[in-house]
Structures are given as C-alpha cells and as structure tokens.
Amino acid sequence: MMTDTQSTPPAEDLREETAAEAPEVAEHDRTAELENQLAEAKQQTLYAQAEIQNVRRRAEKDVADARAYAATNFARDVLSVNDNLERALSSIPAELREDERVKGLIAGIEATGRELVNVFQRNGLTRIEAMGQPLDPNRHQAMIEVPSDAEPGTIVQEMQSGWMIRDRLLRPSLVGVAKKPA
Structure with a gap:
C-alpha cells in the first residue's frame, strides 16, 4: 500500500x-x-x-x-480650315475650271487640300464615311430628315464632314437622313 x-x-x-x-x-x-x-x-x-x-x-x-491625343484641340481647329478649303473648291463653277488663266490657281488649291488630308492621316485623323451609310449616333449627328426613296435612316446628305482621331470621335458628321416620302 x-x-x-x-x-x-x-x-x-x-x-x-x-x-x-x-x-x-x-x-x-x-x-x-x-x-x-x-x-x-x-x-x-x-x-x-x-x-x-x-x-x-x-x-x-x-x-x-x-x-496620342495631344493634338486634339489643334486638329479640331484645323478642321475648319479644311472645311473652308473644300467649300472654296466646290464653289468654283465648271466653266471657270476650264479657263487657262485660273487652272494653275485651282490646281494649287487642290494640291493644298490633298496635302492637308495627308497631314491629317499622318497624325491619326481619318474622315468618317457618311453618304449612303446607316445613321450611327456615335459618329453622325442627324440635322434634318429628307424625304427620299433610300432606306429610312440612311444618310443622304452630308453638311459637314466628321473626323476621328485614332479611335476617338473628334467631330461628328452633320448629316441629313432619309425618311419615307409623304
């Protein structure tokens, strides 16, 4: 124990x-x-x-x-120069284009327009296709509806060209869109 x-x-x-x-x-x-x-x-x-x-x-x-987008404001400003140049060229009557005295001047203005478009392309600016395209609210701004035989919603008139800078919208196209005739 x-x-x-x-x-x-x-x-x-x-x-x-x-x-x-x-x-x-x-x-x-x-x-x-x-x-x-x-x-x-x-x-x-x-x-x-x-x-x-x-x-x-x-x-x-x-x-x-x-x-990539540093020149956006400058490009927007220069687009108005391009618009004025295009308006000037489109306002020249056909008979004046045949006149030997102004042919050189017109050729110079057209060459200036082509060079401006080349400068735009080198800097990433591209024109937006509008005529005959369906309205894309991301690229086009409809200003008027035009009675037309074209499919409703199709662009039948371009009042001002639209432009992209690379993949961004710089300026929308101002367009007229087809509607059914009354």
Missing part, C-alpha cells in the same frame, strides 16, 4: 511543474501571434505592390493617351 506522501506530490513540486509549463505556453502563444502578424504584413505588402503596379499602369496609359 502507498503512503500519503507517495500518492500526492508535495505542493512545492506542483508549483515547479506549473511554472515550467507556463513559459512554454506563453512562448507558443507569442509565436502564433507573431506568425499571424507576419502573415498580415505579407498580405498588406502584396496589396501595396499590386496598388503600385495599378498606379504605374494607369500613369503609363495616361502618358500614352496624352501623346
């Missing part, structure tokens, strides 16, 4: 065992907490890197757009 002294450890021995286990538990909790903080810091770093990359991409896109 066991004696009392053998069956229960003295209180002093219990205190020593508990004191020895307490630092191990505290150290384990502290390690887990530090691992959680490290994982959270890694996650925040990844988010920050992703945000920096997004900002860099946006800045690069903004710079590319600025380069």
Whole structure:
C-alpha cells in the first residue's frame, strides 16, 4: 500500500511543474501571434505592390493617351480650315475650271487640300464615311430628315464632314437622313 506522501506530490513540486509549463505556453502563444502578424504584413505588402503596379499602369496609359491625343484641340481647329478649303473648291463653277488663266490657281488649291488630308492621316485623323451609310449616333449627328426613296435612316446628305482621331470621335458628321416620302 502507498503512503500519503507517495500518492500526492508535495505542493512545492506542483508549483515547479506549473511554472515550467507556463513559459512554454506563453512562448507558443507569442509565436502564433507573431506568425499571424507576419502573415498580415505579407498580405498588406502584396496589396501595396499590386496598388503600385495599378498606379504605374494607369500613369503609363495616361502618358500614352496624352501623346496620342495631344493634338486634339489643334486638329479640331484645323478642321475648319479644311472645311473652308473644300467649300472654296466646290464653289468654283465648271466653266471657270476650264479657263487657262485660273487652272494653275485651282490646281494649287487642290494640291493644298490633298496635302492637308495627308497631314491629317499622318497624325491619326481619318474622315468618317457618311453618304449612303446607316445613321450611327456615335459618329453622325442627324440635322434634318429628307424625304427620299433610300432606306429610312440612311444618310443622304452630308453638311459637314466628321473626323476621328485614332479611335476617338473628334467631330461628328452633320448629316441629313432619309425618311419615307409623304
């Protein structure tokens, strides 16, 4: 049979065992907490890197757009010069075009118009096709409806040419659209 002294450890021995286990538990909790903080810091770093990359991409896109579309206001202003040149050429009567005294002048004005169109093309400006096309509200602005045998909604008159600068609308075409005759 066991004696009392053998069956229960003295209180002093219990205190020593508990004191020895307490630092191990505290150290384990502290390690887990530090691992959680490290994982959270890694996650925040990844988010920050992703945000920096997004900002860099946006800045690069903004710079590319600025380069591509920097001349937009200038191009819009020069289009009025092109319009006036086209109106001047279209207003010359056929009999005057045959007159030897003004043939050179007319040829020079036409050459100037062709060069202006070439400059537009080199800088990404393209004329919008309108005549005979269905009305596209993204490219054309209907000004009037014209009774016509053409399919309703088809452009039958162009009052002012429309232009694109690369993939953006610079100026819509001002057009007349066919409607069924009354």
